[in-house]
Amino acid sequence: MEAASRAALEASRARLAEVAGTAKGSTRGDAQLALSDELFSVARVLDDQRSLRRALSDASVRPDDRAGLAGRLLRGKVSETTVDVVATVARQRWSRPLDLVEALQTLGTDAGLDAADARRELDTVEDELFRFSRIVAGDDALARILGDRNATAAGKAALLDRLLQGKVTPVTERLVRNSLTGSHVHSAQNEVERLSVAAARRRGQSVAHVVSAAPLSAAQESRLTDVLERIYGRTMGLQVQVDPEVLGGLVIRVGDEVIDGSIAHRLESAGRRLAG
Numbered sequence: 001m002e003a004a005s006r007a008a009l010e011a012s013r014a015r016l017a018e019v020a021g022t023a024k025g026s027t028r029g030d031a032q033l034a035l036s037d038e039l040f041s042v043a044r045v046l047d048d049q050r051s052l053r054r055a056l057s058d059a060s061v062r063p064d065d066r067a068g069l070a071g072r073l074l075r076g077k078v079s080e081t082t083v084d085v086v087a088t089v090a091r092q093r094w095s096r097p098l099d100l101v102e103a104l105q106t107l108g109t110d111a112g113l114d115a116a117d118a119r120r121e122l123d124t125v126e127d128e129l130f131r132f133s134r135i136v137a138g139d140d141a142l143a144r145i146l147g148d149r150n151a152t153a154a155g156k157a158a159l160l161d162r163l164l165q166g167k168v169t170p171v172t173e174r175l176v177r178n179s180l181t182g183s184h185v186h187s188a189q190n191e192v193e194r195l196s197v198a199a200a201r202r203r204g205q206s207v208a209h210v211v212s213a214a215p216l217s218a219a220q221e222s223r224l225t226d227v228l229e230r231i232y233g234r235t236m237g238l239q240v241q242v243d244p245e246v247l248g249g250l251v252i253r254v255g256d257e258v259i260d261g262s263i264a265h266r267l268e269s270a271g272r273r274l275a276g
Contacts (some may be wrong), residue, residue, distance in 0.1 A: 035111040208238050
């Protein structure tokens with residue numbers, strides 16, 4: 001996103017945070033999960049209807065008029081909270097109409113994670129998302145189907161229901177379904193991993209993706225976490241994947257930075273030096 005859209009997203013997130021506190025107690029998690037579903041639904045409608053998303057992001061139209069149009073379109077079809085958030089989104093200045101759609105998807109993710117937090121399930125949701133991203137990464141056929149932009153949303157949703165229903169928390173199930181049935185998904189693994197990282201950030205952590213030849217003990221994970229926190233100067237969470245092909249050592253990825261200390265990497269490097 002360009003600067004104008006980033007600022008618009010932050011303003012929209014601020015409004016979402018305000019309305020998130022309106023539901024209290026045991027109903028808050030349910031209300032936030034419903035809000036998440038509705039925000040994703042609005043994003044899908046606007047993604048399908050180019051003229052509508054252009055009308056809601058047209059900078060030549062007064063912000064209040066754009067917000068009023070959002071209200072007229074949505075009132076009676078979704079909750080008043082969703083109307084409020086979408087109206088706020090429509091008031092912002094977006095660099096391009098599709099940024100408005102992406103912002104609604106981001107807000108849908110935020111609301112879903114709010115629901116997990118309210119249910120005290122944020123740790124569980126993060127772990128479930130990470131594990132599902134590993135399942136997708138290890139199954140080429142599944143990754144191909146979920147990343148196929150020509151596959152129908154209904155077909156993907158039915159497949160995800162069979163895979164996830166009753167096996168993960170409702171928040172995880174609905175976040176994955178809402179995210180992977182969008183029309184702009186290129187990599188299902190990356191999309192689910194993005195959700196997992198967002199959950200970790202909500203817990204105040206950065207994420208280190210670790211690939212090891214064998215499972216790490218609790219003591220090894222603790223030592224590695226301490227080392228990474230000293231290196232990066234912030235709280236770290238580990239997501240560990242076991243892959244015998246690394247032979248030994250670790251491959252660690254933090255954001256775009258990769259630390260490859262695997263034996264496989266060292267052998268490959270040695271082979272290149274000998275060939276040269």
